[in-house]
Amino acid sequence: MADSKSFPRVNISHSVNLPDLSKAALYRRAPELGPKILFFSGGTALRHLSETLIEYTSNSIHLITPFDSGGSSAVLRKAFHMPAVGDLRNRIMALADRSITGNPAVFELFAYRLPKDASQEELAARLGRMLTGDDPLVRHIPDPMRKIIRTHLRFFEQKRTDAFDLRGASIGNCILTGGYFNYNRMLDPVIYLFMKLVEARGVVRPIVNCDLHLACQLENGRVLLGQHLMTGKETAPIDAPIARQWLVANLHDPTPASVRIREKTEVLIRQADVICYPYGSFYSSLLANLLPQGVGDAVAATHCPKVYIPNLGHDPEQRGMTVAGQVERLLETLRAGCTRSCRTEDLLRFVLVDSKKGRYENPLDLTAIRKLGVEVVDVPMAREDEPGKADSRRVCELLLSLT
Incomplete structure (x- = not known):
């Protein structure tokens, strides 16, 4: 038998319906054969989504931040x-x-x-x-x-x-x-x-197996050491937008620390059928996972759809940010983890928004998002009873449709 590594690889493009309910129903009948949807996240924002997702796939991949300090x-x-x-x-x-x-x-x-x-x-x-x-x-x-x-x-x-x-x-x-x-x-x-x-x-x-912490500098110059100071949960919300974020070795020294993802983590990323940058705490949950070196390279080398789902409601960490600003910062963070230049579509292809019911904190400028080189998909995602939060089943169906 020929070694699978010797088989030729081809890229195939095709159109899909969003959501594709027949595909979701197929996965639900055999979740053990479901796709490898990969999430960069942390905290509890994806708890309901994860509880729903296991109805459709037993193979999702969750790379979680280990930098929580609260x-x-x-x-x-x-x-x-x-x-x-x-x-x-x-x-x-x-x-x-x-x-x-x-x-x-x-x-x-x-x-x-x-x-x-x-x-x-x-x-x-x-x-x-x-x-x-x-x-x-x-x-x-x-x-x-x-x-x-x-x-x-x-x-x-x-x-x-x-x-x-x-x-x-x-x-x-x-x-x-x-x-x-x-x-x-x-x-x-x-x-x-x-x-x-x-x-x-x-x-x-965990994205890395290291004892590191998050640090950030606000636009007013103030430096915060520790994830717990960014989220607005245990302390007062930040009083200015976050200008930049990095990793440190401890909560007493702002000197940047460098760490690289392990080879086994690169392998997990490259196995993904869909890569999702999900809603949740924008800096301390999502971008925190993208800070280690090698994440950007692994994402760029993975040939699958990559999608960002912004928060539909309030996130204290996104003070002053539009969705276009979030996309721009997301791409900047991914590129910082790359050792070579890459196309925008290699890092992010789609942004999912719900312009009709979402409760975005700043005006939703779809043109500004598209100018960044990504495709905007405007679909119903908000919960009927709480429009500032995503409907987990709708989001699952959308992600499954991209496989």
């Missing part, structure tokens, strides 16, 4: 000097099989957070019962999964000091952290195991 992840990162795992856990849970054929007891444990109003002694005692298998959340999980989970929790407990604040701690994050130490500070093995335990439908990976 919430439960911030406590773990400060204590253990590790990448953020909260967004990874969120996406794995969104892709999990929640039916009776999955592992609902494991899902329940991974989704559980310790109460915020209990004392540290009470929380430590609760964690101790989980370690021994006496806590109901652990006891109801069948072996050997129960033993695996307890082992990873034990690694976490061995690393935890008395100063570690357990209030509001995500047990799923603690299990991932224990696995991170069990596998010699590598995330991929424990993520793979985590996904098997909850029977997640897809592939989830």
Whole structure:
């Protein structure tokens, strides 16, 4: 048999209907044969989309930012000097099989957070019962999964000091952290195991396996160190538009840090049937994933449709930005990760908008977007009950139609 690498490769162009409901129905009948739609994202913005997507494909690819510096992840990162795992856990849970054929007891444990109003002694005692298998959340999980989970929790407990604040701690994050130490500070093995335990439908990976943070400079000159200062969730919203963004080694030094994606991440990108730059926090979720070197090159080398879906509503990070401005910044960030010049269509081909119902913060100038060399597709995407948010099923059908 001839080696598949010796087969000739040809590019085929064809027209599609948006959405192509017959194609979506076909994938829904056999999701195990569904396409590899790749997302650069983070946070919880794609939770509903991911929960819907597994009805159509078990093969989606999710490259997630590990640069979160807020919430439960911030406590773990400060204590253990590790990448953020909260967004990874969120996406794995969104892709999990929640039916009776999955592992609902494991899902329940991974989704559980310790109460915020209990004392540290009470929380430590609760964690101790989980370690021994006496806590109901652990006891109801069948072996050997129960033993695996307890082992990873034990690694976490061995690393935890008395100063570690357990209030509001995500047990799923603690299990991932224990696995991170069990596998010699590598995330991929424990993520793979985590996904098997909850029977997640897809592939989830951090864009890089490094302990780095986000930094940005506002147009007024102010420098912010840390993702949590950009989002407007834990602090006041930014008071000026973001002028530029980069990676740093810690939250005390604005010196830029450089990192390159691994070969295995390049392979995942090149396998994509569609590449999607989705809605969500524009800088800290989307563009953050594009900062490592090699992302732009891998995207440009992948022969598939590339599509940007802007937020239909408010995003504090996009202060003062039009959709055309977002497209321009997206292309700039991708090109910065390229070692050679490439065409706009190699990085981004389509921008999906809903001009009739979307609640864009600034006027939607379709002509300005087209002048950047991309094709605008104006289609219904907004939710009927909340037009500032996307309808997950409509977005799934649109992305599936591009395959």
